[in-house]
Amino acid sequence: MSRRRFFAAGFGAAAATILPAGRAGAGLAPARYLIVNADDLGMSAEIDQGLFEAHDRGIVTSASLLVDSPDAEAAVEQARKRPRLGLGIHVAFDTRGKYFTDMKDLAAVQQQIDRQLAAFVRLVGSPPDHIDSHHHMHLLFNVAHLFLAAGRRYNVPVRGFSEVVFVGRFWGQPEFGKTDMSKISVEVMVSMLRAIPAGFTEVSCHPGHLETRPDALYNREREVELATLTDERVRNTITEEGIRLINYHDYARMSREAR
Secondary structure (H helix, E strand, O other), X not given: OOHHHHHHOOHHHHOOOOOOOOXXXXXXXXXXXXXXXXXXXXXXXXXXXXXXXXXXXXXXXXXXXXXXXXXXXHHHHHHXXXXXXXXXXXXXXXXXXXXXXXXXXXXXXXXXXXXXXXXXXXXXXXXXXXXXXXXXXXXXXXXXXXXXXXXXXXXXXXOOOOOOEEEOOOOOOOEOOEOOHHXXXXXXXXXXXXXXXXXXXXXXXXXXXXXOOOOOOOOHHHHHHHHHHOOXXXXXXXXXXXXXXXXXXXXHHHHHXXX
8 A cells, every 4th residue: 555545545534533522511512623725835936826826716724845946935925925824844855756856765855854953943943843755655654753852852843753643535546647537526625525524624635726847746736736725615514523623832732631
């Protein structure tokens, strides 16, 4: 099973529950909190524009920054104009599918994690509110502990290793390189929203506008995601289901209050 398929199955559900699922009054259903995180912030101006639209007009509440991407600095400037958009780090070991780090070399992996986290702090002026990685590389069994140690140092959650249940099946290429737009449709998102359990959940997404570059591996799918994430039916479902949209800053605050 690929890392993406493994994670799409809801790997986060296996994480130990640390805190209460949410406060509820007598006779009320437990609260349902949802983080909608857009990966790949900074990858290009086209992707960033679509991502910010998904926040401004849709349900995206959080984004993960690629600190080495050419548009990272401009993306951070735009993110500052959106105080309700949480910002985490999307640690990457490749550029457009070309790997520059041997994932078996733990010293090299550690160096990249440390360097990119330091770059995030320089760009943003504060630590990330969560840590994840491009292509879910932090799930590799030989490097996961390095990411968990980084999470402890910065006192932030690592995707899939906290009480925030991760759902990664909103993805238009269930098989790498083979597009299936039905997987990122409004109907799929509505179904996912209705199935969200009590407690904290993160759904990842990859909205954007079309890139003109020939090496764009996930392109037309981004515009379909954007359309879904801003669709009125999706927003209405969140209201009808009583789901509360939050970001990782909200999660951290509620976690502290629950202790």
